[in-house]
Amino acid sequence: MVEINITYEGGLRSSAVHAPSGCVLKTDAPLDNQGKGESFSPTDLVATALGTCIMTLMGIVAERHGIDLGGASIKVNKFMATAPVRKIERLEVRIEVAGIEDEKNRERLKQAALGCPVHATLDGCCALDMSFSWPA
Structure with a gap:
């Protein structure tokens, strides 16, 4: 707790x-x-929680397997619905990790991302679209 x-x-x-x-x-x-938009909104924090949770889980796996995660980035785009109630409709997650050539390590990182507790919590509540890119 x-x-x-x-x-x-x-x-x-x-x-x-x-x-x-x-x-x-x-x-x-x-x-x-009705706000000023000068900080995160509560729904922004949901999107932030998803992205940072994914990065944390990937970091745990990277440390465990000696994978260099330096420079990895995640971009989360949040899309809101307004009817019938205002809520998060969809979260797009774009994960970029450079320099990971080994397919086994890529799969480890993907599975870590998909195993994120925030992802599991949100699954079924809104559309979750996750993609990975592996630039050299």
Whole structure:
């Protein structure tokens, strides 16, 4: 269990404190939903959680197998639905890892990404489109 304490700051902004570390994260409503868009929106954090979870799991596998993950990047595009309710409709995840020529290591990293707990949690809740590129 992890405790996160959230305080409303007004103006559609909140502050969240990660109790174990004291790290603070702030949110703002997006421009298209009455906010100023000056920070992550709550749904942006869902997309961020997916991308960072995938990167973390890939990092664990990379460290375990001596794979150089340096410079790896993930881009998540979030698409919202507005009807019948406002919600995340689709998340596109583009994973780029350069310099991985060994097919076995590529497959290890793919399986790590697909095994991400956030991915498992979101599966069935919205469309998840994940792709990999392996530039030299």
